[in-house]
Amino acid sequence: MAEKERTSLSRRVVTWIPYAWLVVFFLIPCLIVLKISLSQTALAIPPYEPVFSTFADIRDKVGEFSLDSFALLTQDSLYWLSYLSSLEIAAISTILLLIIGYPIAYGLARANPSIRPYLLMLIILPFWTSFLIRVYAWIGILKPEGLLNQLLISLHLISQPLAITNTNWAVYIGIVYSYLPFMVLPLYATLEKLDVTLLEAASDLGATPLKAFWQVTFPISLPGVAAGALLVFIPAVGEFVIPDLLGGSDTLMIGKTLWHEFFDNRDWPVASAVAIVLLVALVVPIVLFQNAQSRAQGAK
Amino acid sequence: MKQALGAVRRKFQPWNDPASRPFIEFRNVSKQFGSFTAVDHQTLTVFEREFHALLGPSGCGKTTLLRMLAGFEEPSEGEIWLDGKNLAGVPPHRRPVNMMFQSYALFPHMSVEKNIAFGLKQDGMPRGEIAARVDEMLKLVKLEPFAKRRPDKLSGGQRQRVALARALAKRPKVLLLDEPLGALDKKLREATQFELVGLQESLGLTFLIVTHDQEEAMTVADRISVMKEGKIAQIATPAEIYEAPSSRYVADFIGSVNVFEGTVESSSPGRLQLETDQGFTVRTATAPVLGAGTKAWFAVRPEKMRIDHDRPEGDGVNMVSGEVWDIGYLGDVTVYNVRLDSGKLVRASVMNAQRAVARPISWEERVWLSWSDDAGVILLD
Numbered sequence: 001m002a003e004k005e006r007t008s009l010s011r012r013v014v015t016w017i018p019y020a021w022l023v024v025f026f027l028i029p030c031l032i033v034l035k036i037s038l039s040q041t042a043l044a045i046p047p048y049e050p051v052f053s054t055f056a057d058i059r060d061k062v063g064e065f066s067l068d069s070f071a072l073l074t075q076d077s078l079y080w081l082s083y084l085s086s087l088e089i090a091a092i093s094t095i096l097l098l099i100i101g102y103p104i105a106y107g108l109a110r111a112n113p114s115i116r117p118y119l120l121m122l123i124i125l126p127f128w129t130s131f132l133i134r135v136y137a138w139i140g141i142l143k144p145e146g147l148l149n150q151l152l153i154s155l156h157l158i159s160q161p162l163a164i165t166n167t168n169w170a171v172y173i174g175i176v177y178s179y180l181p182f183m184v185l186p187l188y189a190t191l192e193k194l195d196v197t198l199l200e201a202a203s204d205l206g207a208t209p210l211k212a213f214w215q216v217t218f219p220i221s222l223p224g225v226a227a228g229a230l231l232v233f234i235p236a237v238g239e240f241v242i243p244d245l246l247g248g249s250d251t252l253m254i255g256k257t258l259w260h261e262f263f264d265n266r267d268w269p270v271a272s273a274v275a276i277v278l279l280v281a282l283v284v285p286i287v288l289f290q291n292a293q294s295r296a297q298g299a300k
Numbered sequence: 301m302k303q304a305l306g307a308v309r310r311k312f313q314p315w316n317d318p319a320s321r322p323f324i325e326f327r328n329v330s331k332q333f334g335s336f337t338a339v340d341h342q343t344l345t346v347f348e349r350e351f352h353a354l355l356g357p358s359g360c361g362k363t364t365l366l367r368m369l370a371g372f373e374e375p376s377e378g379e380i381w382l383d384g385k386n387l388a389g390v391p392p393h394r395r396p397v398n399m400m401f402q403s404y405a406l407f408p409h410m411s412v413e414k415n416i417a418f419g420l421k422q423d424g425m426p427r428g429e430i431a432a433r434v435d436e437m438l439k440l441v442k443l444e445p446f447a448k449r450r451p452d453k454l455s456g457g458q459r460q461r462v463a464l465a466r467a468l469a470k471r472p473k474v475l476l477l478d479e480p481l482g483a484l485d486k487k488l489r490e491a492t493q494f495e496l497v498g499l500q501e502s503l504g505l506t507f508l509i510v511t512h513d514q515e516e517a518m519t520v521a522d523r524i525s526v527m528k529e530g531k532i533a534q535i536a537t538p539a540e541i542y543e544a545p546s547s548r549y550v551a552d553f554i555g556s557v558n559v560f561e562g563t564v565e566s567s568s569p570g571r572l573q574l575e576t577d578q579g580f581t582v583r584t585a586t587a588p589v590l591g592a593g594t595k596a597w598f599a600v601r602p603e604k605m606r607i608d609h610d611r612p613e614g615d616g617v618n619m620v621s622g623e624v625w626d627i628g629y630l631g632d633v634t635v636y637n638v639r640l641d642s643g644k645l646v647r648a649s650v651m652n653a654q655r656a657v658a659r660p661i662s663w664e665e666r667v668w669l670s671w672s673d674d675a676g677v678i679l680l681d
Contacts, residue, residue: 195405204370204392206419206422211422219409
């Protein structure tokens with residue numbers, strides 16, 4: 001009896017450790033950001049008020065909370081334009097990643113099993129260098145006197161260097177390059193599991209290879225497509241480094257706006273409000289999507 | 301003799317009729333996978349409306365033959381003809397054959413009816429006709445209530461039926477069945493075997509089945525090709541394969557058999573005498589004429605042997621004595637393993653026609669085994 005209690009206790013401890021981790025390092029920071037977003041800017045350190053220094057403060061000063069920062073987001077078009085532009089850049093990048101990543105994942109899944117580990121290694125290899133350095137390297141490739149323009153000019157394909165850096169194109173290139181593994185790996189995981197006899201069956205029943213792909217391979221790989229798309233779309237929306245380094249002054253992205261509010265304007269409440277709205281805007285549709293998906297799987 | 305053996309199931313013997321046109325022809329076909337020879341220069345002819353079984357242990361090349369006909373593998377050498385057309389270079393999706401896969405290979409993201417309609421849709425059949433054909437197929441395999449279900453919500457037997465319906469929906473010239481009943485339990489498997497035969501006869505299609513189960517091949521097939529290491533050892537009707545196997549391999553693969561090695565003593569048409577190395581003499585009426593001194597094997601089935609307490613009357617040939625080593629009571633038959641004086645075990649089976657036997661044979665008793673002149677066959681290989 002006592003032993004049983006001990007095992008159930010140890011089991012409870014084991015399951016509570018990850019929850020405790022999430023509470024301490026995710027939920028509490030989120031609540032702090034939420035609290036800052038409801039505060040007012042002040043010329044102080046930290047640059048907002050009220051500041052809770054004791055638990056009694058929470059009761060006394062809670063009346064000082066205001067929604068002014070959120071109201072500002074609706075009044076200044078800069079914010080919602082940034083949101084829209086971020087969603088658009090993230091959506092286009094996701095589609096580009098899908099178009100480029102799917103054939104790579106398919107090729108990996110169909111490659112000779114003896115060389116597959118090496119090909120997978122090539123996909124993962126870029127992670128061994130710093131993300132920041134790799135994005136900087138793209139400036140060297142894309143800038144007017146960079147490697148890409150030199151190559152195209154020497155091949156006589158163009159006479160004037162293309163202006164790629166400081167445009168949205170450079171942002172797309174940067175995002176697609178940086179996020180490709182996150183798209184390829186979940187796609188590879190689903191495609192690798194696909195039973196090849198299903199394609200033989202499709203072919204046996206009269207489907208050309210192209211029809212077999214669209215009617216069998218692609219529908220079966222949809223969970224991988226969804227996983228890959230979510231994995232690249234969510235971080236791409238909030239991406240800061242790539243638009244900051246490769247994008248131009250007219251590249252509007254919410255990550256940049258947030259940075260600007262936080263560090264240049266020192267308006268912590270507005271920056272926090274931007275972050276909270278971004279979080280809600282991303283989390284709510286994803287939770288709804290996953291609920292729908294698990295319900296669809298349960299119904300099967 | 302051959303005619304009588306072939307006529308066990310029904311009168312359908314185009315292979316005995318020189319005028320009948322071959323439907324499927326493997327002409328000197330080989331298939332190499334690297335250095336491994338899966339099929340080695342084999343020729344096989346199957347006739348229209350025939351139910352033909354490729355039988356053999358795993359790795360004997362039977363599935364490779366089937367996959368070459370479906371178009372998933374191209375022969376390394378030789379040609380495959382179907383209904384007067386050479387299939388060389390024709391991709392699988394243009395071949396008028398359909399396959400029922402061992403794993404069923406049902407599309408997991410489609411309902412039963414969509415699975416069945418898949419092949420018809422590829423052909424661009426009008427929607428109304430597809431629906432009619434799907435209904436017909438669902439009725440044929442008795443799956444109407446399950447039309448909207450996904451494969452993962454079906455039992456193994458139901459999935460097997462969906463696979464069958466999907467493969468039959470396009471009315472293929474040949475239905476290929478790759479170990480189609482392997483995943484079913486014994487009772488269901490036996491019932492399905494008879495259903496397959498009924499279906500094949502009523503639809504008038506040519507069926508080519510791959511199996512490693514000799515009982516299944518005997519039950520369903522008009523003719524069986526017994527395969528061994530990439531070669532066809534014998535092509536014949538089930539009765540011929542059982543009663544007149546061409547080699548020890550075939551005799552041993554189909555059913556159980558007692559084989560005795562020996563030397564031909566004398567041979568004339570309709571009569572051959574063999575001295576076995578077990579010290580007894582065999583006389584048989586069913587053997588080719590062989591020179592005296594030729595090494596040969598005598599094969600006799602357990603149920604063709606009599607077992608008695610007393611020495612049978614006669615001239616002393618076709619009999620041997622031994623000790624009862626083991627008795628297996630199987631209900632319908634009792635199997636006796638009799639140990640000869642040399643130590644060799646011989647198997648004899650007796651039908652339990654009566655519920656009680658006056659003087660039952662029991663363990664460690666001395667018994668006599670005997671058989672008639674036409675009970676066994678002489679094999680040279």
